[in-house]
Amino acid sequence: MNSSSIVAETFVKLQQKSRTAWQSLRDRSLILVGTATCGRAAGALEILKVIKGELERRGIDAHVLEVGCMGHCYAEPMVTIYKPGFPPICYGYVTEGIAGRLVQDFLAGDDPCLEFALAALEANDMVPALTDFPRGMIEKSIILDKCGLIDPEQIEHYIALGGYAALAGALTREPDRVVEEIKASGLRGRGGAGFPTGRKWETCRLAPGEEKFVICNADEGDPGAFMDRAILESNPHQVLEGLAIAAYAVGARRGYFYIRAEYPLAVERVKKALEQARQYGLLGDNVLGSGFSFDVDVFQGSGAFVCGEETALIASMEGEPGIPRHRPPFPATAGLWGKPTVIDNVKTLAYVPHIVERGAQWFRETGTAGSPGTAVFALAGKVVNTGLAEVPMGTTLRQLVYDVGSGIPKGKSFKAVQIGGPSGGCLPEAALDMPIDFDSLSQAGAMMGSGGMVILDEDDCMVEVARFFLDFTQKESCGKCTMCRLGTRQMLEILEAITKGQGRPEDIDLLLELAEDVKAGSLCGLGKTAPNPVLSTIRYFRDEYEAHIKEHRCPALMCQELIAYYILPEKCERSCDACVGSCPVEAIYSNEDRIKVIDQQKCVKCASCLEACPPQYKAVIKLSPPELVAERGRKV
Amino acid sequence: MNLTEEEKRIAVEQTRNILQGFSGGRGNLIPILQQVQEKLGYVPREAMEEVAQYLGIPAVDVYSVATFYNQFRLIPPGKHQIKVCMGTACHMKGGNIILDCWKRRLGIDVNQVTPDREFSLERVACVGCCTMAPVTVIDEEVHGKVTPTRVDGLLFSFGVKIPKGQQKEGEAVEQQ
Numbered sequence: 038m039n040s041s042s043i044v045a046e047t048f049v050k051l052q053q054k055s056r057t058a059w060q061s062l063r064d065r066s067l068i069l070v071g072t073a074t075c076g077r078a079a080g081a082l083e084i085l086k087v088i089k090g091e092l093e094r095r096g097i098d099a100h101v102l103e104v105g106c107m108g109h110c111y112a113e114p115m116v117t118i119y120k121p122g123f124p125p126i127c128y129g130y131v132t133e134g135i136a137g138r139l140v141q142d143f144l145a146g147d148d149p150c151l152e153f154a155l156a157a158l159e160a161n162d163m164v165p166a167l168t169d170f171p172r173g174m175i176e177k178s179i180i181l182d183k184c185g186l187i188d189p190e191q192i193e194h195y196i197a198l199g200g201y202a203a204l205a206g207a208l209t210r211e212p213d214r215v216v217e218e219i220k221a222s223g224l225r226g227r228g229g230a231g232f233p234t235g236r237k238w239e240t241c242r243l244a245p246g247e248e249k250f251v252i253c254n255a256d257e258g259d260p261g262a263f264m265d266r267a268i269l270e271s272n273p274h275q276v277l278e279g280l281a282i283a284a285y286a287v288g289a290r291r292g293y294f295y296i297r298a299e300y301p302l303a304v305e306r307v308k309k310a311l312e313q314a315r316q317y318g319l320l321g322d323n324v325l326g327s328g329f330s331f332d333v334d335v336f337q338g339s340g341a342f343v344c345g346e347e348t349a350l351i352a353s354m355e356g357e358p359g360i361p362r363h364r365p366p367f368p369a370t371a372g373l374w375g376k377p378t379v380i381d382n383v384k385t386l387a388y389v390p391h392i393v394e395r396g397a398q399w400f401r402e403t404g405t406a407g408s409p410g411t412a413v414f415a416l417a418g419k420v421v422n423t424g425l426a427e428v429p430m431g432t433t434l435r436q437l438v439y440d441v442g443s444g445i446p447k448g449k450s451f452k453a454v455q456i457g458g459p460s461g462g463c464l465p466e467a468a469l470d471m472p473i474d475f476d477s478l479s480q481a482g483a484m485m486g487s488g489g490m491v492i493l494d495e496d497d498c499m500v501e502v503a504r505f506f507l508d509f510t511q512k513e514s515c516g517k518c519t520m521c522r523l524g525t526r527q528m529l530e531i532l533e534a535i536t537k538g539q540g541r542p543e544d545i546d547l548l549l550e551l552a553e554d555v556k557a558g559s560l561c562g563l564g565k566t567a568p569n570p571v572l573s574t575i576r577y578f579r580d581e582y583e584a585h586i587k588e589h590r591c592p593a594l595m596c597q598e599l600i601a602y603y604i605l606p607e608k609c610e611r612s613c614d615a616c617v618g619s620c621p622v623e624a625i626y627s628n629e630d631r632i633k634v635i636d637q638q639k640c641v642k643c644a645s646c647l648e649a650c651p652p653q654y655k656a657v658i659k660l661s662p663p664e665l666v667a668e669r670g671r672k673v
Numbered sequence: 674m675n676l677t678e679e680e681k682r683i684a685v686e687q688t689r690n691i692l693q694g695f696s697g698g699r700g701n702l703i704p705i706l707q708q709v710q711e712k713l714g715y716v717p718r719e720a721m722e723e724v725a726q727y728l729g730i731p732a733v734d735v736y737s738v739a740t741f742y743n744q745f746r747l748i749p750p751g752k753h754q755i756k757v758c759m760g761t762a763c764h765m766k767g768g769n770i771i772l773d774c775w776k777r778r779l780g781i782d783v784n785q786v787t788p789d790r791e792f793s794l795e796r797v798a799c800v801g802c803c804t805m806a807p808v809t810v811i812d813e814e815v816h817g818k819v820t821p822t823r824v825d826g827l828l829f830s831f832g833v834k835i836p837k838g839q840q841k842e843g844e845a846v847e848q849q
Binding site: 074075077078079110111113257258259260261262263266267298299300301336337339340341342353354355356357358359374415417418419423424455458489491493497502505506509513515597619621622641642643644645648 | 698699700701702703704706707728737738741742743744745759760761762764765766767769770773774777778797798799800801802803804805806808813815816817820821822825
């Protein structure tokens with residue numbers, strides 16, 4: 038018997054065993070509770086407790102599983118119920134009360150409580166399905182398709198739904214053929230830069246040397262991005278399978294997950310996944326009887342953004358400060374401990390099993406010619422449906438913001454979308470109809486980055502956004518290159534002055550000049566892209582900079598130093614004390630007419646009173662510049 | 674902050690225990706420091722010297738790594754660690770206002786510890802819960818959609834009662 042038939046036979050046995058385990062879940066009701074980090078923050082663990090307690094109290098025999106994130110983070114905590122005779126129904130915004138009702142009315146009774154239902158998972162004639170919504174029309178799930186539907190801590194679920202078949206298939210082919218397939222698919226690195234993955238693998242495969250490494254880069258440091266976390270927490274085996282295929286293709290026997298320390302749940306779930314894969318013979322010596330040996334360790338990052346850069350990542354694994362070095366040589370020829378190393382992002386690796394299994398041609402059918410496949414975006418900020426969305430490359434921003442994200446909440450108007458984190462830029466309304474892929478975004482002055490997308494509305498000040506990102510990159514600069522270390526600091530000082538109303542007219546030009554110098558004078562991606570947020574906001578929102586500098590006014594009423602809170606005397610209800618009670622510093626008092634007044638000397642601008650003032654009065658407003666308060670006072 | 678002799682002794686002892694689980698390669702430096710911090714809550718000078726000796730590298734190299742990465746703390750943290758997320762989404766939804774609330778209520782600045790060592794305050798870049806912004810993490814528990822009044826409520830749940838408009842008195846301790 039040759040080794041390919043051994044692999045096939047061993048794997049078929051695993052598959053059968055897993056399918057039996059998976060199908061046995063359907064013999065009675067199955068309840069899925071999303072307990073990824075976002076679900077937990079919304080209270081999913083309490084919901085889980087209520088459901089388990091209620092089931093036990095009523096003596097109902099049902100399966101309860103903890104699953105990952107389906108991407109509908111806005112509706113967390115989420116519960117999905119499979120009950121024989123009903124379509125699988127997804128419930129959102131679940132509270133402890135609703136959880137109790139679901140058990141009582143749906144599981145014990147036969148009322149599916151449609152008033153709490155978000156949508157069904159499959160088309161049926163009872164409940165609209167997720168795919169019936171505009172969002173469902175645009176989304177195309179490749180790497181998110183099992184997220185939130187399987188228990189990430191049970192390898193059988195993944196195998197039963199087709200997992201590890203790609204690895205088993207790859208092991209029966211020559212490694213060269215696997216590299217060729219990835220090259221032909223046109224897969225580009227999803228970490229941000231978009232380098233062709235196949236070429237990276239080929240370089241590493243051809244590099245001389247016995248010892249080679251593969252590393253999964255899960256050092257997702259972009260503020261506003263959480264795709265990698267969600268994927269690792271929801272379906273870690275998919276990424277591990279991709280890593281194992283990469284190792285086989287390039288000839289590595291050792292792999293690492295480099296996960297940032299801020300993601301404890303992801304670390305835990307990946308470790309568990311590794312353990313199970315070893316038990317199932319999918320890792321370790323002689324994988325599936327193929328003769329190929331491969332094992333993986335987890336390395337935890339230590340909270341340095343720059344370590345997302347591959348040479349800095351390697352430095353930190355070698356026990357050095359995470360300072361990038363000059364490339365070439367690229368890690369694919371001289372990486373960890375000087376050996377050829379492939380470093381791929383979580384999402385990139387997650388695509389690999391799908392491409393190996395379904396072929397390069399299939400992958401190219403989705404997306405654009407230059408950027409095949411899908412893109413995963415994390416929608417956050419001022420958008421109704423925050424969460425994860427996987428859409429084909431070439432989808433427009435408008436579709437993402439309005440169809441997937443359902444637009445801007447509270448009837449506010451859209452101002453900009455910030456793409457690509459600290460390396461990206463802010464794109465205005467005019468750019469909404471641009472199809473997004475790696476190339477179009479760079480042309481517009483933004484960047485794909487890792488896919489974080491923060492939507493900004495009329496209340497967000499663009500100067501402040503630029504200052505925020507520069508503050509971040511300035512703090513995270515490793516200090517190696519002078520322009521990055523000192524140039525970003527000078528830019529930050531200028532931006533800070535502008536947000537405080539102390540900007541000078543020549544500051545805008547000085548910022549533009551410094552931005553070019555920082556780009557030119559930095560070695561790694563951090564410095565090269567750090568000025569992007571500043572450049573793009575000046576390019577599209579120069580008028581806001583000018584309002585800050587010339588009129589000492591923040592048009593979006595956001596910059597703390599340039600605004601003041603004010604209670605409109607004609608709107609104040611007088612007998613209501615909501616604002617007085619909400620103020621943490623006792624800055625609000627009643628005047629002789631019982632109208633509430635804010636003592637500007639005491640006010641810390643925390644916006645509590647604005648939130649507390651009942652919506653029927655809306656008496657608290659923000660004014661910019663703050664001198665307007667005194668002017669209004671004189672008029673009364 | 675001065676450590677007591679007892680604290681120093683524990684630090685050295687625990688570090689030696691941890692070192693037994695590692696081989697002497699420099700690649701283990703960060704995992705070792707992570708374990709030391711997990712055990713002690715911080716990485717004191719005494720521990721760094723032990724690690725340097727074990728790995729056969731200068732103590733200053735250990736110090737340079739410990740100070741390069743944001744994760745490592747050089748002085749003991751508070752009993753409860755409050756981490757305020759300052760990611761993009763949190764920032765846009767008023768993260769700085771929440772940070773100001775914590776500062777005001779605890780009477781300390783970022784990277785400081787209250788004099789009774791009950792609370793320490795830190796800012797973190799992003800905890801990946803952007804949809805729940807603004808977020809505060811207290812002792813690994815994530816609290817979403819935090820408001821100024823929620824800050825007071827959370828402190829209240831730890832038994833802290835702060836009369837209105839009054840801050841904690843006393844000298845705060847600078848953290849490295």
